[in-house]
Amino acid sequence: MSRYKTIDRLAVAGMITLCLIWSLQQPGLKATAEDASPILQIALRSGIGAGLVALYMLLRKEKIQYASLPWLAGAGAGVLFALEYLFLGIGLRYTSAAHGVVFLYTAPLFAAVGLHFTLLSERLTPVQWIGIVLAFIGVIVTFSAPDGGHSSLFGDLFCLLSGASWGATTVLVRTSRLAQVSAAQTTLFQLAGAFIVLLAASFLLGQTRFTPTPLLLANMVFQSVIVSFLSLLIWFALLRRYQASALGAFSFVTPLLGVVFGAWLLNEKINAGFLLGSVFVIGGIVCVSCNRWLEKIITFHRRR
Numbered sequence: 498m499s500r501y502k503t504i505d506r507l508a509v510a511g512m513i514t515l516c517l518i519w520s521l522q523q524p525g526l527k528a529t530a531e532d533a534s535p536i537l538q539i540a541l542r543s544g545i546g547a548g549l550v551a552l553y554m555l556l557r558k559e560k561i562q563y564a565s566l567p568w569l570a571g572a573g574a575g576v577l578f579a580l581e582y583l584f585l586g587i588g589l590r591y592t593s594a595a596h597g598v599v600f601l602y603t604a605p606l607f608a609a610v611g612l613h614f615t616l617l618s619e620r621l622t623p624v625q626w627i628g629i630v631l632a633f634i635g636v637i638v639t640f641s642a643p644d645g646g647h648s649s650l651f652g653d654l655f656c657l658l659s660g661a662s663w664g665a666t667t668v669l670v671r672t673s674r675l676a677q678v679s680a681a682q683t684t685l686f687q688l689a690g691a692f693i694v695l696l697a698a699s700f701l702l703g704q705t706r707f708t709p710t711p712l713l714l715a716n717m718v719f720q721s722v723i724v725s726f727l728s729l730l731i732w733f734a735l736l737r738r739y740q741a742s743a744l745g746a747f748s749f750v751t752p753l754l755g756v757v758f759g760a761w762l763l764n765e766k767i768n769a770g771f772l773l774g775s776v777f778v779i780g781g782i783v784c785v786s787c788n789r790w791l792e793k794i795i796t797f798h799r800r801r
Contacts (some may be wrong), residue, residue, distance in 0.1 A: 520754035534704035536586035540695035546725025575690015592652025598755025607664025628784025635777025
């Protein structure tokens with residue numbers, strides 16, 4: 498029997514909150530890209546977030562047995578987290594926030610496939626495999642959709658790689674000893690790794706310009722305190738208690754909100770090809786993450 502709980506009201510409230518927070522990430526990074534590159538912003542927010550998590554652990558007097566910590570898995574999670582945002586930062590320089598958020602949130606699909614081959618409790622069902630196929634078709638449609646200059650295939654590809662990196666992080670957390678350490682410790686591993694890797698990347702790529710405009714500073718506060726600190730603590734706390742596939746049932750809300758915010762806040766145009774592809778991708782996410790509910794509906798109608 499799986500040790501993970503089924504979805505309850507606490508999980509629903511937590512995931513809806515996270516979806517709202519995460520859907521504002523890409524529009525915020527895109528809106529302030531002229532003042533500081535997304536890679537540098539994410540590096541700085543990760544460093545600030547790591548400091549906040551360390552302070553949080555200190556105030557809680559959380560005892561850490563350093564000798565028994567999963568350092569190798571923690572370093573791997575940090576590198577994967579850094580790659581997620583490195584790819585996203587590169588992608589957002591060439592594509593729209595709407596495209597970025599849709600491709601980033603293919604992460605549950607990559608996580609579901611990875612967990613299928615690593616955990617017996619999370620084998621994919623036929624409905625979930627249908628979802629994988631639908632999402633794959635959606636990615637192809639979105640890649641081939643003509644755009645009015647707001648996005649490019651190059652940018653879209655890097656945002657898709659960002660989603661794959663996030664999915665790989667979820668698999669690593671669930672299948673390694675990171676599943677037994679506190680949510681704060683797992684978050685600290687990721688933020689510290691992202692700060693080191695992305696700060697080095699920003700210097701290597703020559704993306705170190707930082708113009709402290711009011712909009713940029715406000716976005717940095719949001720990204721550092723809300724996104725990198727509070728949301729990650731909530732996410733890993735939920736991930737340690739509930740099935741990853743069940744939590745992923747809410748993930749389709751984030752790309753929907755991200756597309757809306759991109760159009761509303763950044764005046765991004767949503768063309769028919771991208772909209773069609775997004776429907777396939779989000780439909781695939783629903784099939785993968787909500788498969789139990791869908792199977793119950795199918796069984797009910799068959800019995801009628």
